[in-house]
Amino acid sequence: MIFDKVIIATGGSPDKESFSWLEKLNHKIEEPVPSLFTFNMPEEPITDLMGVVVENVILGIPGTQLKSNEPLLITHWGMSGPAVLKLSSFGARVLSEKGYDFKIQVNWVNEQNTGLVREELLFVSDEHSNKLLSNFRPYALPNRLWSYLLEKSELHESKKWKELGKKGLNKLVNILTNDVYSVKGKTTFKEEFVTCGGVSLDSINFDTMESKVCKNLYFAGEVLDIDGITGGYNLQAAWTTGYIAGKLK
Numbered sequence: 001m002i003f004d005k006v007i008i009a010t011g012g013s014p015d016k017e018s019f020s021w022l023e024k025l026n027h028k029i030e031e032p033v034p035s036l037f038t039f040n041m042p043e044e045p046i047t048d049l050m051g052v053v054v055e056n057v058i059l060g061i062p063g064t065q066l067k068s069n070e071p072l073l074i075t076h077w078g079m080s081g082p083a084v085l086k087l088s089s090f091g092a093r094v095l096s097e098k099g100y101d102f103k104i105q106v107n108w109v110n111e112q113n114t115g116l117v118r119e120e121l122l123f124v125s126d127e128h129s130n131k132l133l134s135n136f137r138p139y140a141l142p143n144r145l146w147s148y149l150l151e152k153s154e155l156h157e158s159k160k161w162k163e164l165g166k167k168g169l170n171k172l173v174n175i176l177t178n179d180v181y182s183v184k185g186k187t188t189f190k191e192e193f194v195t196c197g198g199v200s201l202d203s204i205n206f207d208t209m210e211s212k213v214c215k216n217l218y219f220a221g222e223v224l225d226i227d228g229i230t231g232g233y234n235l236q237a238a239w240t241t242g243y244i245a246g247k248l249k
């Protein structure tokens with residue numbers, strides 16, 4: 001069959017081979033890699049805290065500018081939740097290059113100014129000086145997480161706040177603001193996956209979604225090098241580009 005105009009809306013794929021027919025038509029293809037995944041941490045005992053949610057953490061990847069600031073969920077395989085999914089989306093390409101073997105930094109208290117965290121802990125140790133470390137959780141951290149962080153910092157739960165000392169204070173500031181974990185591998189979030197990469201936007205005329213290198217050929221949706229973070233951005237991109245392409249100008 002012969003058509004005057006054709007719209008390609010075949011969706012994403014992390015397999016570059018599936019774009020070869022479009023490459024043969026002279027379209028530039030950005031290396032496709034998966035986006036929106038959760039982090040596997042097979043070597044980290046924090047997975048014992050599965051089900052714990054921390055409302056707002058700052059999650060970062062050392063040595064990069066990649067950061068997210070969202071709720072975090074600890075799972076039986078590692079970490080998930082919006083903070084992780086967003087970071088996986090921002091870092092889809094970098095993390096693929098690292099072979100999904102990298103470190104993450106967790107700031108459990110959503111405060112990058114370590115001076116302010118120190119002040120808060122000094123205030124707590126003044127106000128609650130006779131309470132056990134286990135009996136007062138700063139920043140209303142979840143109970144199980146607080147116990148875990150104390151143990152990781154080698155601070156005994158039966159210690160009183162007034163017995164924390166300078167060394168103990170430094171350890172707490174450090175673990176609350178710069179807690180480092182090893183990620184080894186990724187897991188698809190439910191059945192959801194999105195592809196980062198695909199037909200380069202350089203090959204497309206955005207006013208019409210027509211190919212710049214192949215007349216009367218149009219593109220819409222995830223086949224393009226557009227990927228968004230969670231919350232409907234991918235669907236919106238597919239609908240918007242589909243609407244523009246559908247006008248067939």
Ligand SMILES: Cc1cc2nc3c(=O)[nH]c(=O)nc-3n(C[C@H](O)[C@H](O)[C@H](O)COP(=O)(O)OP(=O)(O)OC[C@H]3O[C@@H](n4cnc5c(N)ncnc54)[C@H](O)[C@@H]3O)c2cc1C
Pocket residue numbers: 009010011012191192193194220221222223230231232233234235236238
């Ligand atoms: C389980 C899941 C949940 C998701 N949840 C969200 C969400 O909450 N929010 C959000 O924004 N995004 C979400 N996404 C991503 C979003 O669904 C996609 O970005 C969006 O559907 C892309 O639309 P599309 O039309 O480009 O491709 P698709 O929806 O993938 O459709 C492509 C279609 O083309 C067909 N096709 C492929 N190759 C050929 C061929 N050669 N010939 C004929 N047909 C072909 C496929 O079978 C498919 O039916 C989710 C994705 C999944 C998998």
